[in-house]
Structure formats: structure tokens, C-alpha cells
Amino acid sequence: MDYMQELIELLGDERVTTNQTVLEHHSHDESYHTPRLPDVVVFPQTVEEVSQIMKLAYARHIAVTPFGLGTSLEGHAIPYEGGISMDFSQMNQVLEVRPHDFLVRVQPGVTRTQLNKELKKHGLFFSVDPGADATLGGMAATNASGTTSVRYGVMRDQVRDLEVVLADGRIIHTGSMTAKSSSGYHLTGLFVGSEGTLGVFTELTLRVYGIPEATTAARACFPSVQDAVDTVVDILSAGIQVARIELIDERSIRQVNLYKETSYPESPMLFIEFHGSEQSLAHDIEFAQNIAAEHGCQEFLFETDSKARAQLWDVRHNMAYAFLHKSPGKKMMVTDVCLPFSELAGAVVDARQAIDQSGLDGAILGHVGDGNYHVILMIDLDDSDEVARAEQLNAHLVEYALSRGGTCTGEHGVGVGKAKYQRIEHGEALDVMQSLKNVLDPTGILNPGKIFGA
Amino acid sequence: MDYMQELIELLGDERVTTNQTVLEHHSHDESYHTPRLPDVVVFPQTVEEVSQIMKLAYARHIAVTPFGLGTSLEGHAIPYEGGISMDFSQMNQVLEVRPHDFLVRVQPGVTRTQLNKELKKHGLFFSVDPGADATLGGMAATNASGTTSVRYGVMRDQVRDLEVVLADGRIIHTGSMTAKSSSGYHLTGLFVGSEGTLGVFTELTLRVYGIPEATTAARACFPSVQDAVDTVVDILSAGIQVARIELIDERSIRQVNLYKETSYPESPMLFIEFHGSEQSLAHDIEFAQNIAAEHGCQEFLFETDSKARAQLWDVRHNMAYAFLHKSPGKKMMVTDVCLPFSELAGAVVDARQAIDQSGLDGAILGHVGDGNYHVILMIDLDDSDEVARAEQLNAHLVEYALSRGGTCTGEHGVGVGKAKYQRIEHGEALDVMQSLKNVLDPTGILNPGKIFGA
Incomplete structure (x- = not known):
């Protein structure tokens, strides 16, 4: 029997498709890397279905590439050997919020804004913000981070447990619901960032945080990039808990001024966000302002009101558009x-x-x-x-x-774009990674071509 | 040639010993687990020597058990198949402090108090405090944590890079000096907590922190354990950055009172430490005090002066002695x-x-x-x-x-004491761990009997 037919028997014909538009949608991500069509796209709804699909693919040596929303930036979601693109859009439920445990259990197709909408009802938020509204499965696969990781850590720091379907269809859990563990090897950390090459995620248990009492945003201009970076080092040395701290260079601000007809000072700029109680924030900002002044800061503006904060971050948000527009x-x-x-x-x-x-x-x-x-x-x-x-x-x-x-x-991951640098960066450790890959995916069906190259 | 002779040719006869007192010192840790003598204790001084020893052990199928200071609590350092106990006391140098990178490079035999003494000169400190003055190599091997991990994270969160000698003598680096990476598999996280069963650490790059401007300690009594724990959940929900938060139950305080002839209130007690700026601390303590009061806190004392703080934590520090004494x-x-x-x-x-x-x-x-x-x-x-x-x-x-x-x-790790619970806890994930062990240590010479049992 043809494997397409087997897939249809498993999932029904509505969730197995070779429709050209759907194949094309699953042929690329947001990167410049060359697209490649999968042979078929499947839409599993349960871990058992994912396990059955993997068993089938394992038996027949068919490549499987997991697909979240295709927001990856190094070609992760592109199925370079064709085969099956496994789309998680029908596994997109927030399964459980445990406010007193600061935990949430989600399916891999849940997006971070969807999760934050749900968490807000409990006074909680999920911290990782990579910009794009990616799926949490995809964010775990690439160990995504973004603007807030300076305070809350990267994706790997948030994942307490993964339900993973292995290449041969076995289903495992990598962790537990606890804040820490010294029991056995840290499989959670190994699978986070493995880019679909070691297994497929079907459930994630994630750490969440209480929404801070107050948030203040600041924008500061400096004579040089070095002054801006020195300010950051001094702020971090003092233990001030900044939640975001972003740098934009002079040329980029000039482009925003051209695009938006604004007149922001054309010098290296820092965007800083503070989370905390109102009183502690007032102190933190004063402290940061003094440090910035010591490093020649020419302008230090801050806003607590949410609309004014957004205005302040306007330059940062418009930067990509300013270059796209031109x-x-x-x-x-x-x-x-x-x-x-x-x-x-x-x-x-x-x-x-x-x-x-x-x-x-x-x-x-x-x-x-x-x-x-x-x-x-x-x-x-x-x-x-x-x-x-x-x-x-x-x-x-x-x-x-x-x-x-x-x-x-x-934070973007290796995919195909950074595969050629893996040997230079890791040396003989790359052989260790390859040996782990070989033992967990002996026939090389899991997202082939990624991390280790073609 | 006898392998002892080969070891002596490698290291000289002063750093290879079968002296009975030395063997006995390396036959146990601080646990109740049954001691076992190694056949020989070696004292390498360089990564090349460690690599040569491993090549020799690999070729001859001799067990190798790394030894820091023997402060482990589940038998980790006990060489249950005899062979070589590899003592790291002669690899105890702080190699480099990089204050602007918040990093330090150390050899595995450096202890945490030794490191903190060195870091203090730079206004920095290393956060993990498991109680014992363990070596940093041992702390990484067990993924140690302790009182401060609620704020700063566990050992795994601090390790940026490990130099590891594999079973066959190959030398790899698992990470880099950066705060984050999405490049390749997270080998650092896999080796941290592997308890000497996947490789031997010869160098660690660790994250360090700026010494906080101020520290305040508090002690609070509650009608019940539930009230104490609810207070902790509310404090953490509010985003207050507590640096330590310890609970002691009623019976334990009674024992301290008996031992020290004190009259501490015999009810569940929380010990809290706050790190921050003086102003933010004042606010944090007020906030925590209010939360504690809402949960029936009968007594909330706090001290900022270092001597008075020590006094306040007296109960906590005396507890183990109180039971030992009796x-x-x-x-x-x-x-x-x-x-x-x-x-x-x-x-x-x-x-x-x-x-x-x-x-x-x-x-x-x-x-x-x-x-x-x-x-x-x-x-x-x-x-x-x-x-x-x-x-x-x-x-x-x-x-x-x-x-x-x-x-x-x-935080104590599996060693031999918790090996019997690994299957119940991890299910089929234990088979994945075993397959990783098999590929990295095919002949089973690295700390045999630990994690997976005999």
C-alpha cells in the first residue's frame, strides 16, 4: 500500500493533503533560503496520531519535518528531502494553567500571543518574545529568545517538560513539573534547540511569571556604541533588574528618520524596560539614568504610561519597516x-x-x-x-x-543557514552531537539537512 | 605492563598512590552509602594528563570515578567497581576572571568559597550555595543548587562551557562564553548533572554576578506549613526578587530550642533573604511583611546589618547540629x-x-x-x-x-541512592538516557553503578 493511503487511513482524507497551495505554504519559512515542497502535509490532533505517523515514516524511511507557523529564519521548516510536513495547527490547545505552580501545559501549535491572552486572566504572562508570533513548539525547537531574555531567560529556561515522539514512534516525557531536578540526564535541555532533528514535540510544560506591578520604558542616546554598551554592563553589574535592553545603531536611526520624517537624535540608542513595583522602579530608573550620564548619555527619556511607552519604543518598532520600505x-x-x-x-x-x-x-x-x-x-x-x-x-x-x-x-538557530559554521564552532563536540543524532534517529528521517548540513 | 606502572610513567610516582589511608579517603562521600576502596588514586594536573589516563583506562576497561572533595550525598564519589579514583585537588586554579563578561574560568577542583574569595576583589560573587564547600566540578556533575537558586538558578544555569574529556580520551568544549546560543545541541546541559557517567570535566566557564548593594534577612513564623508556603507563592507572584527563602518545620525548631536552650517560637518558620539596592529592599520587605501578615504571620523580624543577619539565621544554621548532637x-x-x-x-x-x-x-x-x-x-x-x-x-x-x-x-543527584527510582520517574525516557550513555561510554568505565544502578 502507498504511504499516502496509509496516512489517510490514519487521519482521514481531510487531514492529509497534497493540495499545491498547501504544499507551497509548507515549502518555506520567513528566511531567504531556497524553498522545497513536501510530498504531503499532515495535520495530527493527538500524540497517538503523531506516534503512528512516526512509526509509518520510520518503517518506510520517509523524511518528517515539523511545521509550526513557518516563522523560522534559517530554513528550519523547509522539507529539503520532501516527505511529510507535519503541521501542528490542529494541536493548539492551552491544556492547563496552574497559577500556584507558575506553570502552563500547552500543545505545540499554541502561539505565544494566544498563550498570553489566556494567562492574563490569571495575572500571569509568558516571558519569551522573539518578535514573530511563533508557535511554542517552534520556539522550543529553536531555543528562541528575544528582547526579554536578559531578565527571564531563553526558551530553554522556561521548558520544564516536553512530551516527545521519537523517530520510531516511542513517546517519552523529558522532565517534570518541578522548578529543578538532579534526576537523570537533562533531556529537556537536549531536545530544546534540537530543531526537530531528535524528536517531535507534542506537549510542553512551561514556566510562567506574575505580571509585574509596574513597567517603565526608557530611551537613551549615547556618543558611541561603546558608551551604550558600557552603560549596560554597569547597569547589570549593579544588579538592576532590567526586563529588556535593546541597542540600535546610528545608521538605523537615520533610516527611521527618513522613513517616518521624524527627528530622533542620530546616535546609538538604548531602549530599556524595567519591571517591578512602582517604588522600586523609581529607584532603578534614577540609578540607570545616573549610570547613563556617566557614560555621556545626551538624552534619557522614560515613560510609565502604556501609550507613552509605546511611543518611546516607536523607533525600535519601525526600524525593520524603515529598511523594507526603501x-x-x-x-x-x-x-x-x-x-x-x-x-x-x-x-x-x-x-x-x-x-x-x-x-x-x-x-x-x-x-x-x-x-x-x-x-x-x-x-x-x-x-x-x-x-x-x-x-x-x-x-x-x-x-x-x-x-x-x-x-x-x-537565538535564530542553525537550520540550513548556519550548518556550515558548526564544525568551526564546535570542533570535535560536533562529532558528539552527530553520535547523539545517530542513536536517536538512526535512519535520518527527522528534519534532514538541518544543523549537520546535507 | 601493569596499568599502575603505566599511570606512574604518565604522572610520576608521587601522583599515583595505593596508600591505604588515601584509598580509604576516596572510598566514601558524606552519605550513608556503603564505602568501596578504589584500586588506585591519581592526581592529574592538566587536561592532557586526564586525557592520557582516560585513553589508558579505555584501552584496558578500567573504571574511572572522578573525585572532588567527597561531599556528595548519594554515593557519587564511591568507586563501586574499584579501578581509578581521579582526584582533582591538584587542578584547583581560578584561571581567569572576566568582570565585564560576568564570567570566570576555573579548574574543576576549585571550591565555591575559594572562588568567591577571588571574585570579591572584583565586586562579584558566584551564586550557587549547596551548604558544603564542594568543588565546582562536583557541583556541576550533580547539578547542585541550594538556598539561592530561587533567585539565581541552579548549577546548570551558571555553566556556560565545559571542557570535557570523553571516555576514549577525546577533549571537547560543550559551549561558549556567550549568555545564550541556539547553535547545535545543548551539550553543556547534558553533561551538567551527568555525575561523571558521560565524561570528566577539566575546566568550567561559569556565570557570576555583581555583589548586590544591600542584603536584608528576615525571619517569619506562621500558624501552619500551608500558611508559610502560601506566603512564598504570593511573594513570588508579586515578582519580589527574594534571594533565599527557606522553610523549617515546627519539630525542627523545638530541637534547636532543646539543643541551644533558646526559646524560638515553635511553629513553621520562613527565612528570607533579599538582595538589591537599599531603597528597593525597604519596599520589598514591607511588601513581603504585608503578604506574610495576610497569611497569619505572628512574628516578622528583619535585619540588614551582617552580624544581626547571621543571628537571625542562627536557627537555620544550627538545625543539623541540633539533631546530630542528640x-x-x-x-x-x-x-x-x-x-x-x-x-x-x-x-x-x-x-x-x-x-x-x-x-x-x-x-x-x-x-x-x-x-x-x-x-x-x-x-x-x-x-x-x-x-x-x-x-x-x-x-x-x-x-x-x-x-x-x-x-x-x-539537587543531591541520583548516585546509587536514587537509582532504583529512575525507571518509575522517567519511564521510557530512561532508555533514551541509557542509549546516550552507551554511545558516549560504550564500555561502561565512567563512574559505573551511578544513575542506572548496578
């Missing part, structure tokens, strides 16, 4: 490296020089409390010279980071 | 389970009943912000009935935790 028809290429704090300022200055020398244009923004920054380039994918220059630039940024104790990706 | 000749049996917060109060009440019913006596204390509590029993190891009752009690506490979403060990 480049119609081009595709966004985002790269993401992370360095030790002490190397970040130098890296950002070097990145700006490298962008200028490449003849390309683009934004630099950083989750500076993590040592993480992104370069957003607008490129014409039909212009092979432009693509080559963008790839050279990307390689330069990665090599700069790796030679200074950094990593080739702070 | 039981001359007995051995301490400590057990350690962890539950979701909502189950903690019930677990502590149940534990006290179970202790009373067993005819044994002992203390209950908990890192209540983590859902983690310990029972400390004094037992006569020559009294087989007493030992049997203690083991039954231990089993009861573990089963209570496991049936409520908990884990059999929050």
Missing part, C-alpha cells in the same frame, strides 16, 4: 550572532564597517544585555552578486564572533 | 525531593507524619521557593531494622513526590 521587491536576510559582553561593542562597530564596505545597506539591532545582535539586510535574490556579498558579510560576522568566544547564532 | 554515633541520612509549589505544603505535612509513624526522628527543611525539601534522619547503620525503616521512609517520600508531578531528587 527596498521594494527585496527579501530580508537576517543574521544573528552572540558574543561575550566585552566583545559586543567592537563587534557592532565592525559590523557597521563591514556592511558599508560590502556596498549593502541594513540595520543593526541588538539584545545587548545578552551580547546578541542582528544585522538585517535587504537583498535582491535574483542578483547573484548581491547575494554573494550578503553571504560573505554573514560569514565575516560569524567569524568575528567565533574568534572572540562567541556563537554563530544567539 | 544522636551520638549515628550517621546522617539526608533525602531530597522536589515538587510543584502547589504540592509542597501537603508534602511537608505528610513527611512529618511519615517520620513520626516510622519511629525515627529528624529535621525537615526546604528550599521552599523551588518546591524542594530535605529530610535529615539520624540513623544507626548497625541497626538493620532502623536502616530498613529509614529506607522505607525515603521510598515513601519519593513516591509521594513522583505521584504529584515531582522528582526524586531536586
Whole structure:
């Protein structure tokens, strides 16, 4: 029997499709990487169905690529060997909120805004904010983070337990509902960030937080990137609990001014958010303001009211659009490296020089409390010279980071785009990773081509 | 050639010993578990020496058990198949402090107090405090935590990179110096907590923190354990950054009063420590005090001065001694389970009943912000009935935790003591752990008998 027929017997014909539009939707993510159609898209609704699909795929050596909402940025969701794209949009229930445990159990297709809407009723929130409204399964698969990880940690820090279906269809739980454990190997940490190459997630138990009493946002301008980064180091040294701390470089602000006809000071800018009680925030802001002044801060504005806060963050939110607007028809290429704090300022200055020398244009923004920054380039994918220059630039940024104790990706993951840097970054540890992959996915059916390359 | 001779050729005869006193010192840890002599103790000084020793052991199928200071509590350091005890006391250098990166590089034999002494010069501190002055290599091996993990996280949260020597002598690095990464599998998290069964650590890169501007300690008494735990949940919900939050039950305080001739109120007691700026602390304490009052708190004392703080924590520090003192000749049996917060109060009440019913006596204390509590029993190891009752009690506490979403060990690790609970806790995930063990240690020479049992 044909495996399509077997899939239909398992799921019924409404949840197994080879419709061209659906295949195309599952052929790409938000990246510039070359699309590839899956042979079939399936929509499981239960862990048992996922297990049956995996057993079938395992027996017949068919590739399986999990698909959340396709917001990944390094080609993670692209099924490079065809086969099955496993879409989790019908496993999108918030299963249980446990307010006194600061925990929630969700299916992998739940998005973070959907979860936060549900949590708000309990005075709770989920902290990881990667920008896109990704699914939580996808965020766990790539170990996503974003603006708030300086305070609350990355995705891996939030996941207490995963229900995982292995390549051969076995179903395991990797953790428990406790805040900590020293019992057995930390499988949760291994599966988070494994990008669908070790198993498929069917349920997540996540840590959540009480909504802070008050939130204040601040924006500060500095004479140089170094001054801005030094301010961040001093703020963190003092133990001030900033919830977000973002850097945008001078060139990027100039683009926002052009696009929005605004007149923001064209100098490196920090965006800071504080969470806490009203009284402690007042103190934290005063402290941060003094530190910023010591580093030559020319303007320090802050707002507590939610509308005024949004206004203050306007520059940050408009930055990608400002560059998109000026480049119609081009595709966004985002790269993401992370360095030790002490190397970040130098890296950002070097990145700006490298962008200028490449003849390309683009934004630099950083989750500076993590040592993480992104370069957003607008490129014409039909212009092979432009693509080559963008790839050279990307390689330069990665090599700069790796030679200074950094990593080739702070939060976007490896996918296909960063696979070529894995050996340089990990050395012989890559062989250990490959041996773990081989033991958990002996026939290589789980998201082939990702992390380890083709 | 005899392998002892080979070891002597590698290290010289001063760092290879079969001296009986040294063998005995390496035959046990601080637990009640049965000692076993190693055949030889070696004292490597470099990663290359560790690699050579592992190559030799790998070729000859000789067991290797890493040894820090022997402060483990579940038999981790006991070489149950004899062979080589690898002592890290001559790899005890703080290699590099990077204040602007909030990082330190250390050898595995450095102890936490040694590290903190060095860090203090830079206004920094290392957060994990398991009580004992353990080595950092040992703390990483067991994923140690302790009183401060409610705020700063457990050992796994602090380790950015490990240099690991694998079973066959290969040397790898598991991470980088960055605050986050999505590059490749999270080997750091896998090796932390692996208890010497997957590889031997030869260097650690650890996260450190700025010493807080101010510290305040508080002590609060409650009508019931439930009231105390509810207070903790409300404090954490409000986002107040407590640095430590410890619970001691009524019976334990009575024992301190007997031992120290004090008159502390004999009711469940919370010990709380706050870190922050002076102004934010004043607010946090007021807030916590109000929450405690809502839950029937009868006495809430706090102190900022370091001497007065120590006085306030006197009960907590004297508790183990209070029970030791009353039981001359007995051995301490400590057990350690962890539950979701909502189950903690019930677990502590149940534990006290179970202790009373067993005819044994002992203390209950908990890192209540983590859902983690310990029972400390004094037992006569020559009294087989007493030992049997203690083991039954231990089993009861573990089963209570496991049936409520908990884990059999929050911070002490599995060693030999909790090996029998691994299948119940992890189910088929234990097979995944075993398959990882098999691929990284195919001949089973790395700390045999631990985690998976004999």
C-alpha cells in the first residue's frame, strides 16, 4: 500500500493533503533560503496520531519535518528531502494553567500571543518574545529568545517538560513539573534547540511569571556604541533588574528618520524596560539614568504610561519597516550572532564597517544585555552578486564572533543557514552531537539537512 | 605492563598512590552509602594528563570515578567497581576572571568559597550555595543548587562551557562564553548533572554576578506549613526578587530550642533573604511583611546589618547540629525531593507524619521557593531494622513526590541512592538516557553503578 493511503487511513482524507497551495505554504519559512515542497502535509490532533505517523515514516524511511507557523529564519521548516510536513495547527490547545505552580501545559501549535491572552486572566504572562508570533513548539525547537531574555531567560529556561515522539514512534516525557531536578540526564535541555532533528514535540510544560506591578520604558542616546554598551554592563553589574535592553545603531536611526520624517537624535540608542513595583522602579530608573550620564548619555527619556511607552519604543518598532520600505521587491536576510559582553561593542562597530564596505545597506539591532545582535539586510535574490556579498558579510560576522568566544547564532538557530559554521564552532563536540543524532534517529528521517548540513 | 606502572610513567610516582589511608579517603562521600576502596588514586594536573589516563583506562576497561572533595550525598564519589579514583585537588586554579563578561574560568577542583574569595576583589560573587564547600566540578556533575537558586538558578544555569574529556580520551568544549546560543545541541546541559557517567570535566566557564548593594534577612513564623508556603507563592507572584527563602518545620525548631536552650517560637518558620539596592529592599520587605501578615504571620523580624543577619539565621544554621548532637554515633541520612509549589505544603505535612509513624526522628527543611525539601534522619547503620525503616521512609517520600508531578531528587543527584527510582520517574525516557550513555561510554568505565544502578 502507498504511504499516502496509509496516512489517510490514519487521519482521514481531510487531514492529509497534497493540495499545491498547501504544499507551497509548507515549502518555506520567513528566511531567504531556497524553498522545497513536501510530498504531503499532515495535520495530527493527538500524540497517538503523531506516534503512528512516526512509526509509518520510520518503517518506510520517509523524511518528517515539523511545521509550526513557518516563522523560522534559517530554513528550519523547509522539507529539503520532501516527505511529510507535519503541521501542528490542529494541536493548539492551552491544556492547563496552574497559577500556584507558575506553570502552563500547552500543545505545540499554541502561539505565544494566544498563550498570553489566556494567562492574563490569571495575572500571569509568558516571558519569551522573539518578535514573530511563533508557535511554542517552534520556539522550543529553536531555543528562541528575544528582547526579554536578559531578565527571564531563553526558551530553554522556561521548558520544564516536553512530551516527545521519537523517530520510531516511542513517546517519552523529558522532565517534570518541578522548578529543578538532579534526576537523570537533562533531556529537556537536549531536545530544546534540537530543531526537530531528535524528536517531535507534542506537549510542553512551561514556566510562567506574575505580571509585574509596574513597567517603565526608557530611551537613551549615547556618543558611541561603546558608551551604550558600557552603560549596560554597569547597569547589570549593579544588579538592576532590567526586563529588556535593546541597542540600535546610528545608521538605523537615520533610516527611521527618513522613513517616518521624524527627528530622533542620530546616535546609538538604548531602549530599556524595567519591571517591578512602582517604588522600586523609581529607584532603578534614577540609578540607570545616573549610570547613563556617566557614560555621556545626551538624552534619557522614560515613560510609565502604556501609550507613552509605546511611543518611546516607536523607533525600535519601525526600524525593520524603515529598511523594507526603501527596498521594494527585496527579501530580508537576517543574521544573528552572540558574543561575550566585552566583545559586543567592537563587534557592532565592525559590523557597521563591514556592511558599508560590502556596498549593502541594513540595520543593526541588538539584545545587548545578552551580547546578541542582528544585522538585517535587504537583498535582491535574483542578483547573484548581491547575494554573494550578503553571504560573505554573514560569514565575516560569524567569524568575528567565533574568534572572540562567541556563537554563530544567539537565538535564530542553525537550520540550513548556519550548518556550515558548526564544525568551526564546535570542533570535535560536533562529532558528539552527530553520535547523539545517530542513536536517536538512526535512519535520518527527522528534519534532514538541518544543523549537520546535507 | 601493569596499568599502575603505566599511570606512574604518565604522572610520576608521587601522583599515583595505593596508600591505604588515601584509598580509604576516596572510598566514601558524606552519605550513608556503603564505602568501596578504589584500586588506585591519581592526581592529574592538566587536561592532557586526564586525557592520557582516560585513553589508558579505555584501552584496558578500567573504571574511572572522578573525585572532588567527597561531599556528595548519594554515593557519587564511591568507586563501586574499584579501578581509578581521579582526584582533582591538584587542578584547583581560578584561571581567569572576566568582570565585564560576568564570567570566570576555573579548574574543576576549585571550591565555591575559594572562588568567591577571588571574585570579591572584583565586586562579584558566584551564586550557587549547596551548604558544603564542594568543588565546582562536583557541583556541576550533580547539578547542585541550594538556598539561592530561587533567585539565581541552579548549577546548570551558571555553566556556560565545559571542557570535557570523553571516555576514549577525546577533549571537547560543550559551549561558549556567550549568555545564550541556539547553535547545535545543548551539550553543556547534558553533561551538567551527568555525575561523571558521560565524561570528566577539566575546566568550567561559569556565570557570576555583581555583589548586590544591600542584603536584608528576615525571619517569619506562621500558624501552619500551608500558611508559610502560601506566603512564598504570593511573594513570588508579586515578582519580589527574594534571594533565599527557606522553610523549617515546627519539630525542627523545638530541637534547636532543646539543643541551644533558646526559646524560638515553635511553629513553621520562613527565612528570607533579599538582595538589591537599599531603597528597593525597604519596599520589598514591607511588601513581603504585608503578604506574610495576610497569611497569619505572628512574628516578622528583619535585619540588614551582617552580624544581626547571621543571628537571625542562627536557627537555620544550627538545625543539623541540633539533631546530630542528640544522636551520638549515628550517621546522617539526608533525602531530597522536589515538587510543584502547589504540592509542597501537603508534602511537608505528610513527611512529618511519615517520620513520626516510622519511629525515627529528624529535621525537615526546604528550599521552599523551588518546591524542594530535605529530610535529615539520624540513623544507626548497625541497626538493620532502623536502616530498613529509614529506607522505607525515603521510598515513601519519593513516591509521594513522583505521584504529584515531582522528582526524586531536586539537587543531591541520583548516585546509587536514587537509582532504583529512575525507571518509575522517567519511564521510557530512561532508555533514551541509557542509549546516550552507551554511545558516549560504550564500555561502561565512567563512574559505573551511578544513575542506572548496578
